Amino acid sequence: MNLKMIDGLVEESLNGEKLSTARLISMVERKSEYAPYIMEKIFPYSGKAYYIGVTGPPGAGKSTVVDRLIAMLCKNKYSVGVIAVDPTSPFSGGALLGDRVRMHVKHDKMDVFIRSMSSGRVLGGLARTSKEAARILDASGKQVIIIETVGVGQSELDIAEATDTVLVIITPESGDSIQIMKAGLMEIADIFVVNKSDRPGAEDISMSIKGMLGRTLHKRDWVPLVFLTSASVNKGIEDLYEGIWSHHRYLSQDSKLEGRRKKHFEQEMQTRIENEFAKILWNFVDKKDIAKVVDDTWQRRTDPQIAAQNLVRSSLKQAGILTPES
Numbered sequence: 001m002n003l004k005m006i007d008g009l010v011e012e013s014l015n016g017e018k019l020s021t022a023r024l025i026s027m028v029e030r031k032s033e034y035a036p037y038i039m040e041k042i043f044p045y046s047g048k049a050y051y052i053g054v055t056g057p058p059g060a061g062k063s064t065v066v067d068r069l070i071a072m073l074c075k076n077k078y079s080v081g082v083i084a085v086d087p088t089s090p091f092s093g094g095a096l097l098g099d100r101v102r103m104h105v106k107h108d109k110m111d112v113f114i115r116s117m118s119s120g121r122v123l124g125g126l127a128r129t130s131k132e133a134a135r136i137l138d139a140s141g142k143q144v145i146i147i148e149t150v151g152v153g154q155s156e157l158d159i160a161e162a163t164d165t166v167l168v169i170i171t172p173e174s175g176d177s178i179q180i181m182k183a184g185l186m187e188i189a190d191i192f193v194v195n196k197s198d199r200p201g202a203e204d205i206s207m208s209i210k211g212m213l214g215r216t217l218h219k220r221d222w223v224p225l226v227f228l229t230s231a232s233v234n235k236g237i238e239d240l241y242e243g244i245w246s247h248h249r250y251l252s253q254d255s256k257l258e259g260r261r262k263k264h265f266e267q268e269m270q271t272r273i274e275n276e277f278a279k280i281l282w283n284f285v286d287k288k289d290i291a292k293v294v295d296d297t298w299q300r301r302t303d304p305q306i307a308a309q310n311l312v313r314s315s316l317k318q319a320g321i322l323t324p325e326s
Contacts, residue, residue, distance in 0.1 A: 001034065001207060003034075003037065006034050006037060006038060006194060008020075009023055009024055010024065010038065010041045010042060011120065013042075013136065013139065013140045014139055014140060014141075015141075016043055016140055016141045017117070017140075018083040018113055019247065021113065021137065021140045021284070022113075022115070022137060024038055024042070024136050025115055025129075025132075025133045025137075026137050026211055027051070028133065028134065029129045029272070031129075034069070035132075035203050038136075039135070039193050040253075041133055041248075042081065042135060042136055042139045043135060043139075044273040045138075046135040046138040047261075048138060048143075048250060049081070049134075049137070049138040049139065049142050049143055049144060049145045049147075050143065050144050050145070050164055050165075051147065051162065051163040051164045051165070051253035052069075052144065052145070052146045052147070052164065052165050052167065052244060053146075053147050053149070053160065053162065053163030053165065053166040053167065054066055054146060054147065054148040054149065054159075054167045054169065054170055055148075055149040055159045055166065055167070055169070055188075056168055056169035056170055056193075056195075057170065057174060058169075058170075058313040059170050059171070060169045060170055060174070060195055060196075061149065061169065061171070061196055061231050062169050063170055064067060064195075064231040064232055065083070065167075065193060065229065065237075065240075066082065066146055066148050067231070067232045068231050068234055068237040069146065069237065069241065069244075070110065070172070070287070071110070072162060072237060072238070072241045073144050073241075074110040074111055074112060077297045078111075078143045078144050079111045079112075079137075079141055079142050079143045079144070079146040080111065080112040080113070080116075080142060080143070080144050080145070080146065081112070081113045081115075081134070081138070081140075081142035081144070082112065082114040082115065082146045082147075082148065083115055083117060083130050083133050083134050083137070083145070083146070083148070084114060084115065084116045084147070084148045085118075085130060085146045085148065085150045086115050086145070088121075092288075099202070107216060109272065113137060113140075113142065114142055115133060115137075117129070117130060117133065123203065123288040128214075128297070130162065131268070132305070133170050136164070143176045143201055143299050146297050147159065147163055159188065159315070160187075160188040161164050161264050161267045161268065162264065163255060164248070164251060165190045165244055165247045165248065165251075165258065166183055166188050166190045166191070166194055167189070167190070167191045167240075167244075168191070168192050168193065168195070169189065169193040170185075170192065170194055170195070170205070171195055171196045171199070172194065172196065172197070172199045172200060172204070173199070174205065174207055185301075186212060186213070186224075189224045190224055190225075190247050191220065191224055191225045191226075191227065191231055191239060191240070191243055191244065191247060192206075192209050192224055192225070192226045192227070192228065193227050194209075194227070194228050194290030195229050195230070195231055196227070196230060196231075196232075197228035197229060197230050197235070197236065198230050198233075198235075199226045202228055203228075205216065206228055206229050210226055222247065222250055225243045225247070227239055227240045227243055237319075238267070263266035265293055277305070281312065281315070281316075284315045284316060284318075284319045284321075285311060285315045286315065289311055289314070290311070291313050293307045293308070313326070
């Protein structure tokens with residue numbers, strides 16, 4: 001592989017060629033030496049697709065809801081890309097695909113590209129390269145991109161920083177209003193979906209969510225919508241579909257979508273800058289000093305936070321980045 005071949009793959013992907021798109025995503029996911037070059041070439045052509053995030057606890061029926069939404073979108077002549085972040089196998093480190101295989105089979109004649117990615121050890125619900133993969137699909141001409149996360153919880157909220165409309169899918173068994181609040185869902189959801197609504201308690205949890213939303217109206221311009229669905233029998237999906245585009249219309253007013261995306265870029269840049277600084281900083285740290293610090297913490301002579309702080313400051317002073325008085 002060389003840059004000329006990479007350029008060829010990029011050009012084919014930009015023209016909608018699925019195999020080349022898949023190869024580019026694989027190279028980025030494997031952290032190929034060409035990954036930065038690929039993203040540099042791809043990025044100017046991205047930013048045109050609409051991004052939908054789908055999250056919720058395991059067993060809520062996220063994949064089935066996504067399955068139905070894909071069918072609706074394709075029926076309405078949208079080209080669709082899907083990034084499905086699956087749990088990681090503790091043995092192989094790869095994605096546990098679950099029912100993703102059936103999704104591939106059912107949609108093989110639709111204008112859809114579905115990619116499963118392993119969550120790895122990332123806690124935020126997305127794989128490390130989910131955004132890059134989504135941007136490649138975006139540049140390849142996909143008009144709507146759905147990102148489905150591995151789950152939801154207090155640490156799994158970064159789906160809100162990667163998409164335009166966030167769907168939080170729960171079930172009647174998802175717990176009372178206090179548990180919903182603890183999960184942080186009220187802050188990230190643009191739309192709530194109570195799936196498997198044929199089960200007892202669906203109306204109750206729906207009313208509970210609406211009641212909490214009513215008490216927080218002063219905090220948000222957009223009041224999250226709540227839909228009851230039974231995705232397995234395609235019930236309530238049309239209403240949900242219309243609700244998604246209702247949120248899209250809301251974001252299209254007064255540059256709200258632009259503002260939301262700029263905020264996402266700011267958050268992404270902060271994370272990437274911190275990571276780059278961490279890589280550079282690590283080169284200034286003497287590995288022998290690390291061994292001593294580890295021993296000090298093991299012997300309980302100092303706590304890890306203070307030990308790390310002192311080591312960093314000492315290393316930067318030795319490198320001349322910090323003054324002795326700092």
